[in-house]
Structures are given as structure tokens and as C-alpha cells.
Amino acid sequence: MTIPIPKLLLNQRNEILQEWLHQQLSAPNLRTDLISEAELRADSERFLNVFSGAVKSGNVSDILSPEYKPVLEMLGDFSRSRGLQGFSPSETATFVFSFKQPLFSALRKSGQQDPAELVENMWVADLLLDKLGLYTTEVYQRSREDVIRRQQEEMLELSTPVVQLWEGILALPLIGTLDSTRTSVVMETLLQSIVDTRSELAIIDITGVPTVDTLVAQHLLKTVAAARLMGADCIISGIRPQIAQTMVHLQIDLSTVTTKATMAEALRFALNRNSGASPSILKAPFAKE
Amino acid sequence: MDRIPILKMGDFLLVTIQVDMHDQLASALQDDLTSKIVDAKAKGVLIDISSLDIVDSFIGRMLANTSAMARVLDAQTVVVGMQPAVAITLVELGLNLSGVHTALDVEKGMEMLRRRIGVPDLDRDTSGQR
Helix, strand or coil, rough: CCHHHHHHHHHCHHHHHHHHHHHHHCCCCCCCCCCCHHHHHHHHHHHHHHHHHHHHCCCCCCCCCHHHHHHHHHHHHHHHHHHHHHCCHHHHHHHHHHHHHHHHHHHCCCCCCCCHHHHHHHHHHHHHHHHHHHHHHHHHHHHHHHHHHHHHHHHHHHHCCCCCCCCEEEEEEEECCHHHHHHHHHHHHHHHHHHHHCCCCCEEEEEEEEEEECCHHHHHHHHHHHHCCCCCEEECCCHHHHHHHHHCCCCCCCCCEECCCCCHHHHHHHHHHHHHCCCCHCCCCCCCC | CCCCCEEEECCEEEEEECCCCCCCHHHHHHHHHHHHHHHCCCCCEEEEECCCCCCCCHHHHHHHHHHHHHCCCCCCEEEEECHHHHHHHEEEEEECCCEEEEECCCHHHHHHHHHHCCCCCCCCCCCCCC
């Protein structure tokens, strides 16, 4: 049984296209607010072209084989641009599904086949267009996931600033939970700042960290250890009374770290410490000698 | 076999490690360093590792041991120039070089040595001990 679809698309291209457009334009849920008739026509033609090209090969089932690459590319771009225009993924997929009707009616009208063959052909076309329609939904989902991932990365960057409080003193106000990913970012940012500013003191303020459990404490201590290897001491400040209690109950050992309740206290301590070594630190920071 | 050169700068000795360390090189360094500390009556040793991209447990141990040997001979050791990526790796591996003092670079290392040698020191070493 030869599949008549390629020949149909070739010989009856215009009739099929006209019927498809007519059907789309008279659909009750047509988004005229988002797309013009001319654009719809252009999209439909484009799909018809690549689809015809692909089925000409005789392959009407495997959309992952090379013959369908132009189709998938077109549908990928289509799905992304429709998504940006504000179409829902179902609306985008319906574009592909709606092609079934004109195709089926062309198959029926071609008349030369017995009913069993006709049903077989319609079934093949049905499966193929289902796969292509679902593909547009997948592309949509993938691009959403990309957006989410990009936003996560941005959020990560935004939430770990390192500020130079004084000459040789850095401040690291941590906001939000401290998991292992953020700890890596914090460590990298802090160590690079230590190199850039040649600071010998870093005040890590955890007022904005909601919970401190053993894992968070471990991350903090790792950060302190890494800074020490670069020749900078750390002070942990912003410890709320509740957190202090929790830390002791969990037997977290902070004997190797200087801790202060507030950043103000930490800064005072840092300035005093530095003034012991070099009185010039009490001048305004960055003053020229 | 090459030996790592040791430079004398006043009361201090400067060692710059630029090549991969292996057993022989490490023990040769420790031989040379301990002898030189005694000969030069050095009070401080700076070990510059700014050229090392990788510091593994072998080098970590070597630094800690060398530091301890120098201390026995009444010289303070400071390891300087650790790259940020190296520091992160060491910390992740749990090798925090306890007993070894560190500084950002040679200049700060010398400041630290002068402070430690002259005055009761206020710094903590990498394990947090004074």
C-alpha cells in the first residue's frame, strides 16, 4: 500500500491550504488579538511546505529522523515565537492538530481507496500530526525551564554581594538559605574579593539567614577556613539570640571563629584589631599617605 | 635533580615553589631549609605557592611538616599566595593545613612575620588556634 499523502500534498496543495486557512480563521477561539490573518497564512504555508518535504521521503512515522529536521526546526521557532507572543502551549499545539481536518477531507475526497485503506491512511496521518503537535509543547516547556534556570543563576549572583566596609575589611551580608550551591558561590566571591582588595578581615553577617542548622554551620565554617587559607580572618556577626541557642543545642563548635551579635560590634572589633598593628588604619579609608 | 632555591631576605627566608613536588624534591627542600634556618639564624620563612594550580594532600602535608620543623628551630612559617580555587579545593577535601599560617602575598606575609616575631601575636593560624 503506497501512502497517498505525499502525492495529495503535491497535487492538492492549494485546496488543502485554503481549506485549512478557512477552518482556522473561522474557529471560535482564534486569537485575533495576538496574530493577524497575514501572519497566520504565512505560518500555515511554511508548515505545509516543510511537512510536504518531509513526507515525500516516505517516512510518515519517525519524526526524529533527518527528513523531519526542517519540520522540527520550523515548529521549534514557531513554538518559541508563539510563546513569546502570549499563546498558551495548547493553542500552539492546536495549530498543528488543526491540519488534520483538511488533510482527512482531502484523503476522503481522493476517492480511489477502499474504506479499510482510507482508515489506515487517516490513522497514520493522525499519529504523525499528534507527534508533531506534542513536539511544540515540549519545545515550549524546555524554553520555560531555560528561563527558570537563568533566573535562578541571576538570583544567586544578586544575593551574594561583597562590600568593602573599610580599608582591608570586607562585609558579606548573607540573605536567604545557605545551601551547598550558594556556599560555593559565596566562597568564590569572597576569595576573589580578598585577592582584589587585599583585605585581611571579612565580616560575614548572617542576620538574613533564616535557619542555622548543622549543615549551614558546616558551610559557614568551610567559608571561614577557605578565607583563612588566603590570609584573611573572618568574623561572623548578626547572630540572633535564638540562633545562638540553637547552635549550642546542636553542639556546633565555633571556638575557632570570632563571633559578634551585630555587624556594628564586628566592625568595632575589626578596627581595634587593625589599629593595634598599624595606626594608619584609623585615618579615613583610602586616604592617600 | 633540581633543588628548590631558598633566598635570604634579612631575617627571613623565601621559598618559591613553582614545580610539581615529588618525594625527593620535598625532602631535599626540608633538608635545605632546616640547614639554612640554622646557618642564617632566620626567624621567619615565607613559602610562596602562588604558582601552584593544584595543592593535594601530599603538598598539604609537606607544608604542615615544614612549618613544624621550622617552629622547632624557632622560626615562624607563613604560606603565601594561595589561589582562590586551590583554597576552595583544600577546604572541600577537608585539608585545612592546621598549624600553618597563611597570608595573601609575600608583602603581607612579611608584615605578619614581623608582627609575630616582635609582638605576642593576635592572629589565628588556619585551624583557628592563636
